[in-house]
Amino acid sequence: MKVAIGADHGGFELKEKIVAYLKEKSIDYTDYGTYDMTSCDYNDAALKVTTAVSEKQAERGILICGTGIGMSIQANKVKGIRAALVHDLFTAKATRLHNDTNVLAMGGRIIGDEIAKAIVDVWLHTEFSNEERHRRRVEKLEKND
Numbered sequence: 001m002k003v004a005i006g007a008d009h010g011g012f013e014l015k016e017k018i019v020a021y022l023k024e025k026s027i028d029y030t031d032y033g034t035y036d037m038t039s040c041d042y043n044d045a046a047l048k049v050t051t052a053v054s055e056k057q058a059e060r061g062i063l064i065c066g067t068g069i070g071m072s073i074q075a076n077k078v079k080g081i082r083a084a085l086v087h088d089l090f091t092a093k094a095t096r097l098h099n100d101t102n103v104l105a106m107g108g109r110i111i112g113d114e115i116a117k118a119i120v121d122v123w124l125h126t127e128f129s130n131e132e133r134h135r136r137r138v139e140k141l142e143k144n145d
């Protein structure tokens, strides 16, 4: 699986930890920045990562800003993107099973590195349930794209 990852300055440190984790797990990824702590707009990395996902250069995207909120708002404005802001393992799993999310947003100022890595692991490795009611709801989301 190919993963696109990006952050703003508020998510930079956690993004570096997640990049190292993806490397350790031999998960293929592209890092769309930011590459240091200089203040920047979350929108830019969000648009690079979601473009990679919507154009199928990557199957999934991971976006990290201070809270994860700006990233998730921006990501969900892009056609074909279903982004979830996740800070716990229950929703990491549920949003794959129920919503077939293709982008994971997290807040680097909200959660610790180990829970973030566990969230990434669960989110990347949980398949969409493909149950009829969940398919129907995802199709309704797509109609609003």
Ligand code: RB5
Pocket: 008, 009, 010, 011, 042, 065, 066, 067, 068, 069, 070, 071
């Ligand atoms: C940057 O200070 C911060 O606003 C940003 O990382 C994010 O939390 C926005 O939603």
